[in-house]
Amino acid sequence: MYFSSLIRRLFFTVFILAVAANLSGIVNAEENASEKIIEVIGTGAIQGGNVAKARDRAIKNSLVSAVEFAVADFLPLESMIQNFEALNKIFYDNSSEFVEYYKVLTELKSGRTYRVLVQATVTTSVIEQQLISAGIKVCKKNMPDILFFISEQNLGDILPRYWWTEDLAVVKGYSEIAMSDGMIRNGFFLIDQKSLIKNEEFEAVKYKPDLGNQEAVRLGDSLHADVVIVGKAKADRAPNTMGGDTKSFKGTVLARALRTDTGEEIASTTQTAVSVNQDDITGGRDALLNAGYLAGNDLASQIAIIWQKEVKKSLSTLEIIVEGTGHLSSFVIFRSVLNEIPEVVTAQTSEMKADEATIIVNFQGNAKEFADALMLKNFESFGINIYEISQDHLRVRLLTGPLFRVE
Numbered sequence: 001m002y003f004s005s006l007i008r009r010l011f012f013t014v015f016i017l018a019v020a021a022n023l024s025g026i027v028n029a030e031e032n033a034s035e036k037i038i039e040v041i042g043t044g045a046i047q048g049g050n051v052a053k054a055r056d057r058a059i060k061n062s063l064v065s066a067v068e069f070a071v072a073d074f075l076p077l078e079s080m081i082q083n084f085e086a087l088n089k090i091f092y093d094n095s096s097e098f099v100e101y102y103k104v105l106t107e108l109k110s111g112r113t114y115r116v117l118v119q120a121t122v123t124t125s126v127i128e129q130q131l132i133s134a135g136i137k138v139c140k141k142n143m144p145d146i147l148f149f150i151s152e153q154n155l156g157d158i159l160p161r162y163w164w165t166e167d168l169a170v171v172k173g174y175s176e177i178a179m180s181d182g183m184i185r186n187g188f189f190l191i192d193q194k195s196l197i198k199n200e201e202f203e204a205v206k207y208k209p210d211l212g213n214q215e216a217v218r219l220g221d222s223l224h225a226d227v228v229i230v231g232k233a234k235a236d237r238a239p240n241t242m243g244g245d246t247k248s249f250k251g252t253v254l255a256r257a258l259r260t261d262t263g264e265e266i267a268s269t270t271q272t273a274v275s276v277n278q279d280d281i282t283g284g285r286d287a288l289l290n291a292g293y294l295a296g297n298d299l300a301s302q303i304a305i306i307w308q309k310e311v312k313k314s315l316s317t318l319e320i321i322v323e324g325t326g327h328l329s330s331f332v333i334f335r336s337v338l339n340e341i342p343e344v345v346t347a348q349t350s351e352m353k354a355d356e357a358t359i360i361v362n363f364q365g366n367a368k369e370f371a372d373a374l375m376l377k378n379f380e381s382f383g384i385n386i387y388e389i390s391q392d393h394l395r396v397r398l399l400t401g402p403l404f405r406v407e
Contacts, residue, residue, distance in 0.1 A: 034125035035100065040065040044114045054114040063102060066120035067095040070127055073189060083136050090130055098127055135336065144226030144307055146183055147191045149216050150176045150255065151209035152233040155284040160209040163193055164202055174285050175233035175253050175292030182296025186304060191225050213258055221260040229299060231255030233292065235284030238274055249275045251287030253295040257303055267302035271295040315345065318361045318370055324398035326355040330382045334398060341373045367394060
């Protein structure tokens with residue numbers, strides 16, 4: 001597993017030159033509200049020497065990953081785990097139905113594996129509709145929005161490179177690419193730097209590759225980030241050599257995570273990784289990618305623990321006892337409306353009786369706030385009577401037929 005992960009990260013160095021050659025076209029691609037452009041890697045095993053079939057398999061796998069990332073933007077991790085079987089059936093087995101367009105940016109045959117880097121345009125509006133139709137609550141994930149401020153210096157670079165320069169050239173460093181991958185796979189949403197607009201906050205820091213905490217927090221807050229990750233990455237020659245031509249390289253990433261609402265540092269990491277290559281620049285890139293991969297996973301783990309603790313602080317588990325469920329269609333509507341309340345994280349039916357059901361709701365707030373939110377809902381064909389409220393439960397009666405009238 002480790003070897004395959006290492007190969008995957010090293011593969012970044014092969015495709016990154018091709019990406020750089022087309023960078024201006026990629027970073028300026030327009031996205032509308034119903035689409036999302038995602039770059040992903042797909043692999044396919046070469047069996048019986050059939051390279052063409054392996055290539056097709058690699059493309060198919062990349063499209064599955066693209067759809068997976070798009071779905072993850074709508075759902076918290078808990079919901080993805082809970083609904084994994086349904087998500088697999090709806091999306092991952094039919095990923096091509098949700099991809100409007102794709103193109104292979106670069107590809108490579110490596111031993112018995114074929115790899116492709118694909119840019120896919122995913123129709124997020126269709127994905128959202130499918131989630132709603134399946135009764136899966138669509139909501140903002142319980143993870144913060146992340147913005148990176150990582151400067152990077154590879155061998156051959158006279159000065160560090162960074163994206164918040166005078167012309168806002170959105171060129172991600174290799175370490176940031178790897179860190180982003182780790183963040184996405186751990187359920188975080190990244191603010192896309194290519195959509196940023198230059199403002200006065202940038203004027204003060206455009207010549208500063210090493211941002212201070214206050215500077216990074218101000219910039220992140222102005223761009224609606226919840227957390228900024230600030231740091232630097234550098235590649236150096238390592239002392240080991242082999243045969244005169246093969247050299248070793250060391251990549252180092254130092255990064256810290258800051259909340260934009262308080263300025264508090266909530267995570268930090270220092271990661272070092274080594275690579276081997278005959279070429280200085282390629283070897284440096286490999287080392288930066290490897291160190292970035294480690295840094296991204298480490299920060300994601302630290303931030304997730306802190307963020308989930310905060311979410312749980314304000315989360316109430318409520319027992320909702322619903323009477324009048326013998327009118328099944330009304331209960332189905334009532335159950336679906338619960339998921340429309342923004343503060344509802346999960347709602348699960350735990351018990352069904354002849355004319356009564358118990359629903360366990362995780363709600364960001366207290367029982368009174370939940371009852372207030374429920375009272376604002378219009379059920380059209382029936383009404384509700386919330387006749388008992390305590391700290392952790394409500395009793396609700398569905399009013400249908402002659403009971404459903406306005407006094």
